[in-house]
Amino acid sequence: MERSLVLIKPDAMERGLAGAIMGRLQGAGLKLTALRTLHMDKSLAERHYAIHKEKPFFKDLVEYITSAPIVAAIFEGDGAVERIRKLMGATDPAKAEEGTIRKDYGLDVQRNSTHASDSPENAEIEIKNFFSVKEIFS
Ligand code: IDP
Ligand code: MG
Numbered sequence: 001m002e003r004s005l006v007l008i009k010p011d012a013m014e015r016g017l018a019g020a021i022m023g024r025l026q027g028a029g030l031k032l033t034a035l036r037t038l039h040m041d042k043s044l045a046e047r048h049y050a051i052h053k054e055k056p057f058f059k060d061l062v063e064y065i066t067s068a069p070i071v072a073a074i075f076e077g078d079g080a081v082e083r084i085r086k087l088m089g090a091t092d093p094a095k096a097e098e099g100t101i102r103k104d105y106g107l108d109v110q111r112n113s114t115h116a117s118d119s120p121e122n123a124e125i126e127i128k129n130f131f132s133v134k135e136i137f138s
Contacts, residue, residue: 001138002080003033004117005126010068011111018071021101021114025075028087034074034127034136040066048129057110064110072130076138081123084116 006025008018026032040048045062052058075084089100093112096103106112117123127136 001076002078002120002123003074003076003127004080004084004123005115005130006073006075006084006117007065007115008071008073009111009113009115010064010070011107012105012113013068013070015105017105017113021105022071022073024087024101025084028083030075030077030080030084031138032073033076033138034131035071036073036130036135037069037071038130039069042066044129048126061110074127074131074136081117081120085118088114088116 006022008021012018012021022032042062045065046053049058049061049065052061055061077083087101089096089102089106091102091112092109093102093106094108096106101114102112106114117126
């Protein structure tokens with residue numbers, strides 16, 4: 001069964017949107033198999049976003065994702081990675097399709113409310129940064 005790491009980012013947490021966003025994923029038939037709240041530190045943020053470390057927005061991104069507590073979750077289902085990316089929409093909420101989570105809730109290209117893994121391989125790597133095996137209930 002395919003899994004994806006989902007983060008509810010600080011902008012959405014601060015507006016009380018965690019439940020609404022997770023409800024959309026559950027409503028689409030994805031199964032919630034792990035869940036926690038945490039305040040990411042700089043080291044975890046730099047590891048999670050390591051592929052972006054040369055990007056001009058990297059420093060700001062790390063500051064933003066560590067600015068407030070977040071929710072981390074694992075959602076599971078057939079084709080979960082692709083399905084969740086579709087439900088979330090484009091990185092920039094202004095370019096996201098109607099009816100997507102980022103279109104409805106995202107504020108701008110950085111404060112876009114959610115993270116979701118972009119491949120099944122990266123999902124497995126990302127999940128290890130947030131959950132131990134015994135915290136996951138498939
Ligand atoms: P994704 O979250 O849709 O996979 P990525 O390109 O992996 O998008 O970027 C990771 C995160 O970095 C985005 O979700 C967003 O918060 C931030 N980000 C991406 N591009 C920009 C940008 O051009 N300016 C500022 N922040 C950005
Ligand atoms: Mg990405």
